[in-house]
Amino acid sequence: MSSPEEPSDFEFPPGTDPQRRRPRLSFELLGCAWNGHALVGTDAASVGDEDTLVVRDLDHDRRLHRCLRCDAWTMLPVPAHPARPTPAPRDEIVLPDRGRPLKGRYVLRLIALTRAFNVLVLLLLLAGAVAVLADRTALRDDLVANASALQDVFGGQVIGQVQSVLAGGAGPLWLVATGLTVLVVLEATEGVGLWRATRWGEYLTFVMTTLLLVPEILELTSSTSPGTIVGMVINVAVVLYLLISKRLFGLRGGAAAVAAEREHDISWAALARHIPGRSTLDPGAGSRF
Numbered sequence: 001m002s003s004p005e006e007p008s009d010f011e012f013p014p015g016t017d018p019q020r021r022r023p024r025l026s027f028e029l030l031g032c033a034w035n036g037h038a039l040v041g042t043d044a045a046s047v048g049d050e051d052t053l054v055v056r057d058l059d060h061d062r063r064l065h066r067c068l069r070c071d072a073w074t075m076l077p078v079p080a081h082p083a084r085p086t087p088a089p090r091d092e093i094v095l096p097d098r099g100r101p102l103k104g105r106y107v108l109r110l111i112a113l114t115r116a117f118n119v120l121v122l123l124l125l126l127a128g129a130v131a132v133l134a135d136r137t138a139l140r141d142d143l144v145a146n147a148s149a150l151q152d153v154f155g156g157q158v159i160g161q162v163q164s165v166l167a168g169g170a171g172p173l174w175l176v177a178t179g180l181t182v183l184v185v186l187e188a189t190e191g192v193g194l195w196r197a198t199r200w201g202e203y204l205t206f207v208m209t210t211l212l213l214v215p216e217i218l219e220l221t222s223s224t225s226p227g228t229i230v231g232m233v234i235n236v237a238v239v240l241y242l243l244i245s246k247r248l249f250g251l252r253g254g255a256a257a258v259a260a261e262r263e264h265d266i267s268w269a270a271l272a273r274h275i276p277g278r279s280t281l282d283p284g285a286g287s288r289f
């Protein structure tokens with residue numbers, strides 16, 4: 001049921017939906033906890049009717065600012081020494097991520113952290129290969145022991161094979177070191193691309209993760225260690241998430257649908273959807289403020 005001040009497509013700001021039964025993480029609130037609210041007009045001498053969506057004067061001394069990310073209204077004093085006569089025009093304001101794009105950004109950063117872990121492990125192995133090449137026996141023995149410890153934790157044959165490489169039991173070591181270097185660069189590039197939520201980062205992650213799934217699946221035929229299975233489940237989840245939620249390769253509308261989703265959640269129209277009619281907040285109309 002909707003009132004004249006609560007249109008049918010009105011969406012409750014994060015953390016305010018009275019209909020919600022189960023708790024849900026509000027990524028907008030996390031973003032504001034970390035970065036602070038994204039406010040407009042804090043440095044403006046005066047605000048007008050065209051600004052009421054995001055900032056409005058409460059009286060001569062106080063002003064209400066709406067956070068562009070989490071929709072919370074914050075009361076601040078009117079600046080004593082304003083830097084500009086009016087708030088920045090809308091086309092100069094960069095709207096912060098919110099809604100589904102913001103949630104997706106957190107997921108991508110979580111995946112990026114797993115890539116950072118992979119880089120650390122690969123660097124350890126690369127250091128081992130270099131140590132063997134330089135004939136630093138003591139360091140090599142330490143790293144072989146570390147690789148063994150990693151295998152105890154994560155299981156699988158890959159680490160065991162690398163341990164064998166470091167012990168001098170496999171082909172030309174310079175080739176192994178080159179391969180490890182390429183992997184480090186690829187994994188690090190992947191992590192940066194994901195952290196910055198780029199389209200190329202999503203595609204690179206999809207290709208790399210899919211390629212790495214092949215040896216993992218082959219490994220399943222001879223080893224069923226918990227580490228192998230957990231790693232494979234995570235990688236399958238990453239691949240499916242990128243395909244379905246990020247709409248790679250044109251799936252579910254592809255890049256156009258991603259752009260439309262972004263426009264739906266991060267735009268001035270989206271801000272207008274999240275706010276009741278002006279009279280509800282108008283101080284002169286007996287508002288709750």
Ligand SMILES: [Zn+2]
Nearest residue numbers: 032037067070
């Ligand atoms: Zn906020």
